[in-house]
Amino acid sequence: MNYIIETDHLTKRYGATAVVDQVNFHVPKGKVYGLLGRNGAGKTTAMKMMLQLVFPTDGSILLFGKDCRDNAAAIYKNIGSIIETPGFYGNLTGEENLEIMARLRGQFCKNAVPNALEIVGLNQEKRKIFSNYSLGMKQRLGIAAAIMHKPKLLILDEPINGLDPIGICEIRTFLSKLSRDNGTTIFISSHVLSEIEQIADIIGVMHQGRLIEEVDMAELRNRSRTYTEFDLSDGQMAAIIIKSSYPGTDYTIQNNTLKVYGPSPVIGEMNRNFALNGLLVTRINPREENLEEYFSKLIGGGGIA
Amino acid sequence: MLNLICCELIKLKRSKMIPISIIGVLSTPLLLLLEAVQTHFDKPGLAFTLSDIYKSSVLYSMLLTNMMIYVAITAFLFSREYSENTLKTIIPIPISRSRLLIGKFCALLLWILALNFVTWAGIFIVCGLYHVVFTLEKYSFPAAIVWLPTYLLGGILMFLTISPFAFAAEKTKGFVAPVIGSAVIVMGSAALANHDWGVFYPWTAIFFLVQGKINSSGYSTALSVIIILLVSAAGFILTFYHLKTEDLK
Structure with missing residues (x-):
C-alpha cells in the first residue's frame, strides 16, 4: 500500500x-x-x-x-x-x-x-x-x-x-x-x-x-454496533438458516458464535427457527457498545480524555 | 537569506521593543547634554568641542547604557520564539534551525548598528541645541561624521560580544538571565574602564579598541581582538548547537 x-x-x-x-x-x-x-x-x-x-x-x-x-x-x-x-x-x-x-x-x-x-x-x-x-x-x-x-x-x-x-x-x-x-x-x-x-x-x-x-473505521463500526450474540451448536447450519430465512441480515459467524448486527425485531423468531432445525442455542446476549466504551476498554478505562 | 532577515524585521512591526530601545539609547545624548550644561555653569572658562563630547559618549554607549539595551534586545529576539510558541509553527515550514539563527543574528546586527546610529545622531542633535544656546566650539557636521565609523565599528564589536547572551536567552527561554548577566558585565566594565586589565575583559576591550587606548595599556591590540573573537565564537557555537540539538517540547 x-x-x-x-x-x-x-x-x-x-x-x-x-x-x-x-x-x-x-x-x-x-x-x-x-x-x-x-x-x-x-x-x-x-x-x-x-x-x-x-x-x-x-x-x-x-x-x-x-x-x-x-x-x-x-x-x-x-x-x-x-x-x-x-x-x-x-x-x-x-x-x-x-x-x-x-x-x-x-x-x-x-x-x-x-x-x-x-x-x-x-x-x-x-x-x-x-x-x-x-x-x-x-x-x-x-x-x-x-x-x-x-x-x-x-x-x-x-x-x-x-x-x-x-x-x-x-x-x-x-x-x-x-x-x-x-x-x-x-x-x-x-x-x-x-x-x-x-x-x-x-x-x-x-x-x-x-x-x-x-x-x-469501517471495521471499528462493525465492532461497535449493537448486536445480538448467539452461542450455537453449529455455526455453519445457522448461517444457512439465516441466508434462506432472513435474507439481507447483517451477521458474522466465528466458530459457533453468531453475531447479528443492528436492532432486529426477529431475534426471538430466529431463536425458535434455530431450535426447530435442531440447533442448540446455549446463550443469547444482546450487546450494545459505543466507540467510547470500546476505547475505554482498550486503554484500561477512565475515558480517552 | 534576505527573505529571512526581512521576516525578522517584519516580526518587529508594532513591537514595543523598538521605541523602548530608541528611548534607551537616547539617554546617552541626554546625559551628555546635562553634563555639558553642568560644565558650562560650573566651569565657565573650560572650552570643549563636539569631538570631546563624542569621545566622552563612547564610555556611556559602548560600556554602559547601550550594552544593557543590546542585551535586552538580544534576549527579546532569541527568547520570543519560545515565549510566543512560534518555533513549532515555523520549524516545520520547513526552516533550517541554523538559517533561522543566522536571520536573527543579522537582524540583531542591523538593530544594533541602527541604534548606534541613533545615538550618534542624537548626540549631534542635542549638541546642536547646546550650540544654539551656549555655543559649542567646532560644532559641524564634518566634525560629527568623523565619529560615525567609530560608532559603527563599536556596534559590530558589541554585536560580537553579545552572542553569549543569545545563548543564555535561548537556554533559559526568557529575559531574566541575560538581563542579570548584562548588569554583571556592565559593573565589570565600569570597574575596569580605567584599568589596564580592561583589555582582557571583552566588553571593556571594545571601549579600549574604539578609543585607541590599547597601546597605552602596554598590551597588544591583537590580544583584545582575540579575546573578543573567542567570546563571540563561544557564544555563536553554543547558540547554534543548542537550537540544533534541542527537542522543542
Whole structure:
C-alpha cells in the first residue's frame, strides 16, 4: 500500500521513560487517520517527531515514502501542521503572521493569505492584532497557516481545541472536503471521540507511548454496533438458516458464535427457527457498545480524555 | 537569506521593543547634554568641542547604557520564539534551525548598528541645541561624521560580544538571565574602564579598541581582538548547537 506516513519502531525516551515506544504508524494516501489517546499517551510527541520538532531516540519516519531527515526541504513543503495551540507573533495581525509563514516557505502567492483567511472565517478580522484574538480565532489562524500552501499532508494535533460547536462543524466539513476532493492525507489527533468518529477513515489508539490499535473505521463500526450474540451448536447450519430465512441480515459467524448486527425485531423468531432445525442455542446476549466504551476498554478505562 | 532577515524585521512591526530601545539609547545624548550644561555653569572658562563630547559618549554607549539595551534586545529576539510558541509553527515550514539563527543574528546586527546610529545622531542633535544656546566650539557636521565609523565599528564589536547572551536567552527561554548577566558585565566594565586589565575583559576591550587606548595599556591590540573573537565564537557555537540539538517540547 502507498503510505504517506510510515514509522518503524519510532521511539522517544526522556531518561528512562519511553514517551513514544516503538510505534509503527501506517497512514495511507488520501485517508484521514485519527489518533486517539489519553493525555500523556504520546500523541503530540509522535507528531512532533514527524515534524522534526523533537528528535527520535530510535526508529525511523518515512514521509511520502522518503526518510524525513533526507531532503527535508522538499518533503516538508508538502506538509501543513498544527501542534497544540498554534503560536504566532502577538504584535502582528493574522494577515501579517500568514505573510511571514508564506515568505519563509518561499511560496509567496498574493491570493494565498486572503484565501486561507476566508476559508477559516477570519477575513473580516485580518487587521486584528493576534494578541487580541480569542482562543477559537487563534485556532482558526493556525488552521489557515496549515492549509495556506495547499499541502498534500496535514498533521493536526487537537485542531478543534477552543472552537465553538459551529466552528468545529465547519472545520470538520472543510477537512472532509479536503480529503475527499483534493486527496489530502490528514493525520489528526483529538480528545473528542465523536469528532474523530465522524471524520476518520482509520483510527490509531495510543496508550502509555504505545500504539495499541490501528484499525479501519469501517471495521471499528462493525465492532461497535449493537448486536445480538448467539452461542450455537453449529455455526455453519445457522448461517444457512439465516441466508434462506432472513435474507439481507447483517451477521458474522466465528466458530459457533453468531453475531447479528443492528436492532432486529426477529431475534426471538430466529431463536425458535434455530431450535426447530435442531440447533442448540446455549446463550443469547444482546450487546450494545459505543466507540467510547470500546476505547475505554482498550486503554484500561477512565475515558480517552 | 534576505527573505529571512526581512521576516525578522517584519516580526518587529508594532513591537514595543523598538521605541523602548530608541528611548534607551537616547539617554546617552541626554546625559551628555546635562553634563555639558553642568560644565558650562560650573566651569565657565573650560572650552570643549563636539569631538570631546563624542569621545566622552563612547564610555556611556559602548560600556554602559547601550550594552544593557543590546542585551535586552538580544534576549527579546532569541527568547520570543519560545515565549510566543512560534518555533513549532515555523520549524516545520520547513526552516533550517541554523538559517533561522543566522536571520536573527543579522537582524540583531542591523538593530544594533541602527541604534548606534541613533545615538550618534542624537548626540549631534542635542549638541546642536547646546550650540544654539551656549555655543559649542567646532560644532559641524564634518566634525560629527568623523565619529560615525567609530560608532559603527563599536556596534559590530558589541554585536560580537553579545552572542553569549543569545545563548543564555535561548537556554533559559526568557529575559531574566541575560538581563542579570548584562548588569554583571556592565559593573565589570565600569570597574575596569580605567584599568589596564580592561583589555582582557571583552566588553571593556571594545571601549579600549574604539578609543585607541590599547597601546597605552602596554598590551597588544591583537590580544583584545582575540579575546573578543573567542567570546563571540563561544557564544555563536553554543547558540547554534543548542537550537540544533534541542527537542522543542
